[in-house]
Amino acid sequence: MKRFLLICLLTCAAPLAYSADEPDLERGAQLYFFCGTCHGQAGEGNALLNTPAAGKQDTWYIERQMVNYRANLRGYWGPLEDIYGNQMKNMAIAQVPDEQAIIDMAAFMHSLEPPTLPITVDGDPEEGRKIYEETCIACHGPNGEGSTLLGSPRISNQFDWYLLRQLDDFLSGARGQQPDDIFGTQMRYMAQVLDTEQKRKDVVSYIATFQFTEQPD
Ligand code: HEC
Ligand code: HEC
Numbered sequence: 001m002k003r004f005l006l007i008c009l010l011t012c013a014a015p016l017a018y019s020a021d022e023p024d025l026e027r028g029a030q031l032y033f034f035c036g037t038c039h040g041q042a043g044e045g046n047a048l049l050n051t052p053a054a055g056k057q058d059t060w061y062i063e064r065q066m067v068n069y070r071a072n073l074r075g076y077w078g079p080l081e082d083i084y085g086n087q088m089k090n091m092a093i094a095q096v097p098d099e100q101a102i103i104d105m106a107a108f109m110h111s112l113e114p115p116t117l118p119i120t121v122d123g124d125p126e127e128g129r130k131i132y133e134e135t136c137i138a139c140h141g142p143n144g145e146g147s148t149l150l151g152s153p154r155i156s157n158q159f160d161w162y163l164l165r166q167l168d169d170f171l172s173g174a175r176g177q178q179p180d181d182i183f184g185t186q187m188r189y190m191a192q193v194l195d196t197e198q199k200r201k202d203v204v205s206y207i208a209t210f211q212f213t214e215q216p217d
Helices: 002-013 025-039 059-070 083-094 099-111 125-140 160-172 182-191 197-207
Strands: none
Touching: 025 099, 059 083, 059 099, 125 182, 125 197, 160 182, 160 197
């Protein structure tokens, strides 16, 4: 069933001739070596390069993002308006030899350990908790573990500054503004609740307190 949903997500997002073969972890590791120059070879990310962590992100989420970057559904603004999204879009186009590569790399990235990351955003986690429990928990889960069923990703074990930047991007329209981006559009709508910088910092500070938790079955 999950595989079926994935195929639908991928083909709905981009009309590609798609053969969903089993992931080849070894090939994924080889292909990921280049990605690791920014995302870290252990998936730990790189604050100096403004690159998010990759360890333990869901395979379907990674695959969807790669498809979206390639289809210009993410990173669609120019380098002056959205430098990081644009950079990653170019990588997704230039560094993916075939569609199977996305499946192989996603499986390898998921196999990496969840990183433990420093706190850098100075929000109020207690205020953030209120916002999170009111608005975010329904889709992202009590520990930010995400929901495969709802298509909402893990947001725990990710850099706080990266999460903050994504919320800013959803609000500015740098992310989630393409009509064909069903999930990004949904999150852009939810982000409207966070209408001050303080609220965005608070909620991110609360998310930063989560310990890695598996999704319930
Ligand atoms: C030059 C540095 C660089 C390289 C090389 C690179 N990335 Fe990225 N990647 C980024 C940056 C920066 C972002 C954040 C983009 C943004 O803020 O929108 C990103 C974002 C992503 C995301 C989205 C993560 C999320 O939480 O939504 C995925 C998935 C991803 N990269 C996978 C890859 C894969 C797979 C490769 C190798 C084919 C790769 N990246 C190579 C810099 C890089
Ligand atoms: C209706 C379900 C839903 C709700 C409620 C929701 N989100 Fe999301 N969120 C999503 C989906 C779906 C995505 C993935 C979008 C995509 O694929 O580009 C997402 C993505 C994100 C991302 C980007 C993650 C990454 O790795 O790039 C952040 C950060 C985020 N959400 C934070 C929040 C916060 C904070 C709240 C509460 C204010 C919230 N979300 C409420 C569904 C939801």
